[in-house]
Amino acid sequence: MRVIGLMSGTSLDGVDAAWLETDGEQVGAFGPALTVPYEPALRAAIREILDRAPQLAADDPQLLAVTRRLTEVHADAVRALDAPYDLIGFHGQTILHDPNHRRTWQIGDAAWLAQALGAPVAYDFRSADVAAGGEGAPLVPLFHAGLAEALPKPLAILNIGGVSNVTYLGADGLIAACDTGPGNALLDDWVRQHTGQAFDADGALAASGKIDESLLTRWLSHSYFERELPKSLDRLSFHALLDDIRGMSAGHGAATLAAFTARAVAATRLPEVPQQWLITGGGRHNPAIMAALRQALGVPVNPVESVGWNGDFLEAQCFAYLAMRVKRGLPLSLPMTTGVPQPMQGGRIQL
Numbered sequence: 001m002r003v004i005g006l007m008s009g010t011s012l013d014g015v016d017a018a019w020l021e022t023d024g025e026q027v028g029a030f031g032p033a034l035t036v037p038y039e040p041a042l043r044a045a046i047r048e049i050l051d052r053a054p055q056l057a058a059d060d061p062q063l064l065a066v067t068r069r070l071t072e073v074h075a076d077a078v079r080a081l082d083a084p085y086d087l088i089g090f091h092g093q094t095i096l097h098d099p100n101h102r103r104t105w106q107i108g109d110a111a112w113l114a115q116a117l118g119a120p121v122a123y124d125f126r127s128a129d130v131a132a133g134g135e136g137a138p139l140v141p142l143f144h145a146g147l148a149e150a151l152p153k154p155l156a157i158l159n160i161g162g163v164s165n166v167t168y169l170g171a172d173g174l175i176a177a178c179d180t181g182p183g184n185a186l187l188d189d190w191v192r193q194h195t196g197q198a199f200d201a202d203g204a205l206a207a208s209g210k211i212d213e214s215l216l217t218r219w220l221s222h223s224y225f226e227r228e229l230p231k232s233l234d235r236l237s238f239h240a241l242l243d244d245i246r247g248m249s250a251g252h253g254a255a256t257l258a259a260f261t262a263r264a265v266a267a268t269r270l271p272e273v274p275q276q277w278l279i280t281g282g283g284r285h286n287p288a289i290m291a292a293l294r295q296a297l298g299v300p301v302n303p304v305e306s307v308g309w310n311g312d313f314l315e316a317q318c319f320a321y322l323a324m325r326v327k328r329g330l331p332l333s334l335p336m337t338t339g340v341p342q343p344m345q346g347g348r349i350q351l
């Protein structure tokens with residue numbers, strides 16, 4: 001089937017939309033993809049909702065307004081793709097992720113979207129997993145495994161979005177995963193506070209500063225890095241650490257945060273050392289993070305473009321693939337990807 005996947009990630013920068021022809025197991029063809037950025041007012045409103053999420057009522061007027069506007073931008077993204085489709089995969093925007101309390105919350109109005117587009121919409125990909133005692137994230141591993149079938153293993157695929165997550169593919173067929181630590185979200189927030197820019201373009205600010213090694217050592221002693229996978233994070237899980245660098249110069253802070261993203265990856269215990277790391281997500285555009293990864297991992301580190309994938313749209317493509325799996329009743333997650341007791345179906349379809 002022809003499926004459009006829609007992902008609004010933890011960076012809060014906009015909606016990624018990507019077209020895929022798939023049966024939910026193989027990818028038949030990749031198609032057009034694009035990003036519709038959120039207008040600054042919407043971005044700020046999402047950020048407010050995210051900060052208020054733990055106390056937020058489902059009928060909060062600001063929540064309802066943000067949900068509607070966010071869903072409209074998703075509809076715009078589908079229309080802008082201008083390609084025929086049979087099904088939509090709609091992730092929505094995560095505003096809260098707390099699997100320990102069996103809560104994960106993605107906002108977005110699937111019923112409105114299905115009606116606006118006149119097409120079925122698969123949505124609510126994470127809650128069945130969390131209800132079954134799983135982490136509810138990451139969900140991308142089965143898609144990575146499908147794409148990487150012919151690649152040499154063991155292989156690690158690292159997404160550096162707002163939060164970073166890794167998929168491990170073993171030579172024996174094992175698929176394992178977890179969030180590794182911060183991606184760009186801490187760094188983005190730091191850069192916004194200090195320069196007013198949305199992110200550290202090309203790692204320039206980080207390159208101008210010096211890494212605070214003793215602080216890094218302290219941060220890496222955080223209990224999250226002791227935990228075995230599977231495990232997952234909220235966008236705000238590490239935000240308290242920004243207090244530790246409050247007095248630092250913008251450059252030193254950026255250098256230390258970029259290095260932390262990379263060292264947290266290296267601190268993640270995988271079943272075996274991968275032959276290669278393939279890097280996807282916006283963080284692969286940051287040379288400071290890429291250089292720190294190469295130094296910390298000691299095996300080849302390459303962007304996913306080196307194997308012909310598009311690292312700006314892999315997650316949107318993933319939710320097209322998962323939409324098809326929802327439709328076919330195939331599992332979305334496995335014991336070693338989210339900690340569910342058995343391969344777990346999930347998602348719902350709005351007709």
Ligand SMILES: Nc1ncnc2c1ncn2[C@@H]1O[C@H](COP(=O)(O)OP(=O)(O)OP(=O)(O)O)[C@@H](O)[C@H]1O
Binds near residue numbers: 161201203283285315
């Ligand atoms: N040229 C660049 N230089 C430095 N950083 C960049 C560049 N381009 C993108 N980024 C970083 O990538 C981020 C966006 O990444 P991405 O689009 O993968 O996020 P996302 O889709 O919200 O992620 P996720 O859902 O995985 O959390 C930006 O906020 C920025 O930090």
Ligand SMILES: CC(=O)N[C@H]1[C@@H]2OC[C@@H](O2)[C@@H](O)[C@@H]1O[C@H](C)C(=O)O
Binds near residue numbers: 104141162165315
């Ligand atoms: C709860 C949630 O939305 N998590 C996101 C987030 O962004 C990156 C990382 O944290 C990953 O765990 C997940 O997204 C990807 C698409 C996933 O589920 O695989």
